Amino acid sequence: MSRRVTSQDVADLAEVSRTTVSFVLNNVNRFSIRPETAEKVRLAAQQLGYYPNASAKALASNQTQNIGLIFTRSPEYIASDSFLPQILSGMLDVVKQHSLSLLVEWVEPGQQLETYLQLTRAHHIDGIILMTPRTDDTGIKALEEADIPVVVMGYIPDSTLHSVDVNNLEAAQEAVEHLIGLGHRQIACITNAALPFTSAVQRLYGYRRALESAGIPFDPDLVREGDFEAKSGYKQMKSLLDSGKKFSAVFVASDAVALGAYKAIWEAGLAIPDDISIVGFDNLPLSSFISPPLTTVHMPARKIAQDSCYLLMRLMKREFPESRMVSLPTTLIIRDSTRKLEESRML
C-alpha cells in the first residue's frame, strides 16, 4: 500500500521544481528547458513509475481526454446490434492512437435531455458520438445548444449537428433497382427498424423511389417493420407469406433481419433465390457465409466509426470543417440470394 507517486516526487528525485516536471512531461516548449534537465526528469519519472493522475489533470486542464459513445437504445437492443463490434473496433483503434479513452453510455428513451445535460455539464467527456439517432430524441436540442463537440453516426433531419453517415436512401434505391433490373416487379420490403430510427425511414424511401422510377406502384401491404433482430425478420416474413400477396423478391433493410426472413422462407418450403430473391443491407461479416450467401449493401461500419472519431477530434480542436455532413460510399455486393425472374418460379 505504497503512497501514490506524484509529480512532486518526480521533482524531488530530479532535483527540480514541479513546474519543470510538468513542462517536460507535457512537452511545453514555450519555456525552453535544458535537454539534460529534461532527460533527468524523464528518467526520474520512469524510475518512480509515475503516471499523472487523470482526475487532477482533467480538473486542471479542463480536458478529460474521454470521448463518449452514446447509444440511444436499451441494453436489450444493444445486445442484438450486430454492427457493434465493428463500430467499437473502429473507434478503439482511432481513440487509442490519440491517447484518448472511450466512455460508453446509453440513454433511456425519455431520459435523453437529462442524460445529455448531465454528461456535458458534469464534463465527464470532451466530446460525444451519438449512435443510431432517433427522430423522437428529446435531447437533441440540448446537445445542439451545449458547448460540446458532437458527431452523430447517422442522420437527424433539421439538425445543426455534424454527422457521418452513408446515403441510406440511394443505397437502398440501388439495392431495389438491382432487383428490378433482374425483372422483379412484386417486391416486398421489411425495414431494419422502427420508423423513429432515421435509417429505417431513409431506406424505406429508397425502396419507394426505386419502385417509383420504374413505374411500379407502391403497395403498403408489401411492407413490414423489422426491429434489428432476426426474430422480427422471421415473423414479418411469415406474415408476408401468409398474407397471400404475391411477390418474387424482398428487400430486407438489415442483414440480421434478413436472416430471420431466410428461416421463414425455408420453413415455408420455398427456396432462395429460386422462389424468392432477397437483398439485405449492412453486409455483416457473417452474411457471406450463410446459405445462400446474401446479396447486400456493404456498410463501411468500421470506417464510419473511424471517420466519426476523426471528425470529432477536429471539432474538439475547434476546427470547423466546411461541411456538416460526411457521406461515405456504399457498395452493392451481389452474391447468390438474388436471381433473374425468368429463372425463378413465380410465387
Next chain:
Amino acid sequence: MSRRVTSQDVADLAEVSRTTVSFVLNNVNRFSIRPETAEKVRLAAQQLGYYPNASAKALASNQTQNIGLIFTRSPEYIASDSFLPQILSGMLDVVKQHSLSLLVEWVEPGQQLETYLQLTRAHHIDGIILMTPRTDDTGIKALEEADIPVVVMGYIPDSTLHSVDVNNLEAAQEAVEHLIGLGHRQIACITNAALPFTSAVQRLYGYRRALESAGIPFDPDLVREGDFEAKSGYKQMKSLLDSGKKFSAVFVASDAVALGAYKAIWEAGLAIPDDISIVGFDNLPLSSFISPPLTTVHMPARKIAQDSCYLLMRLMKREFPESRMVSLPTTLIIRDSTRKLEESRML
C-alpha cells in the same frame, strides 16, 4: 458561453454554505440537516442545472466511478467478436443502474504491463474487467499486485484474480458426448481461438476428455485451430475435408467459426447433418436462424457480463467474496445440425 455552474453558485442561491450543498446532494447524514434547508438546496441545484464536476469529484473523493472494460485483442479481432454486443449490453445495464460509467480500452499484445500500470496508477478507473484473457499476458502479475479490484471474464490458470466464467471443459465435454451418444466415433474438432486463449484450451480438453471416457483414441490430425472468425472455420473445415481423414461429426468450439464450417461443407456438396453432424459453442443469437439451426452450447454471455460487474462492485466496496471463481452453468441446446449416425451416410 455561460460560466459553469459550481456548487458555490448553488450555495449562494440557497443561502447556505458550499459544505451544506455537498452534504445534501451526497446524502451525508452524519451531520443532520433541516429538511427545509435540504429542499432549498435541491431546488436551487435543479434551478441552476447544477451537475457536480466529475473530475473535481474524482479528485477529491479518489473515486472515478468508472470501471474499465479491457480487451486483450487487437481491434481487428474485436470487430469479429460476435459476443461483444451481449457483453456490452449486460455491462451497460448493471453499470448504469449503479451510476457508474464504462471505459473501454484495448491493450496491444506485449504492451499489457505498461497499459495496466498506466490505467491503475493514473487512476482512470476504479476497477477492471478483463476480457478473453490470454495465458501469455505479460501484465497479469502487475494486475495482481496492483491495489485495484479486478475481475477476469474467463479463466487464467494459477492466478489470484477473481473471475467469472463457465466451465468450458465440462460444457465442451457434454457437447462432444452428445455426438458420441448419437453414435459418432470419428469426431473432428476446430477450436474457437488460438491456444494462448484459455477458453480454447479448456474446450479442447473437454473434447479430449469426452473421447477418452468413451474409449475413442485422440487423433491430432482431426484437430484444427480457429481464430474467432467464420473465415477460419471455412478454411479449417476445408482442410479437414481435404485431408482424406474420415469423420462423421465435428465439434466447432465457436458458433461463428462453425458458420464458416457450414459453408465449406456445403460447398463440398455435403449436407448437415446428413453427412456431417456439427455442434457449436456460444449460442449466438443468429445460430438458431441459420440452416440447419445449430446444435450448440449456450453461453450466458449477458449474465456473465452482469455477474462480472456485480462481483467487481463488491470488490470495490472491499467486500471479499468467499470464492475466487464464479462458475455459471451452460446448456446444450439441441437443434438440427446433429443426427444419429445410423441415419447418416458415413463419409
Next chain:
DNA sequence: TAGTTATATTAACGCGCGTTAATAGTTGCT
C-alpha cells in the same frame, strides 16, 4: 439564569496538476 447537550452550519484545507507571472542565471553588445 447558567450549564449542558443535541442540532445546524461553516471556514479552511487538501486532492494532484496546469499555468502565469516573477525571479535567477547567462550571454552578447557597446
Next chain:
DNA sequence: AGCAACTATTAACGCGCGTTAATATAACTA
C-alpha cells in the same frame, strides 16, 4: 563595466469538490 536580451527555473494560484474540526444556534435541564 554596464545594460539589454535571452534562457532556465520556480513560487504561487486556481480548477471544483469532499471532508474534518470548529463554531453558532436552539432546546432542554437543574
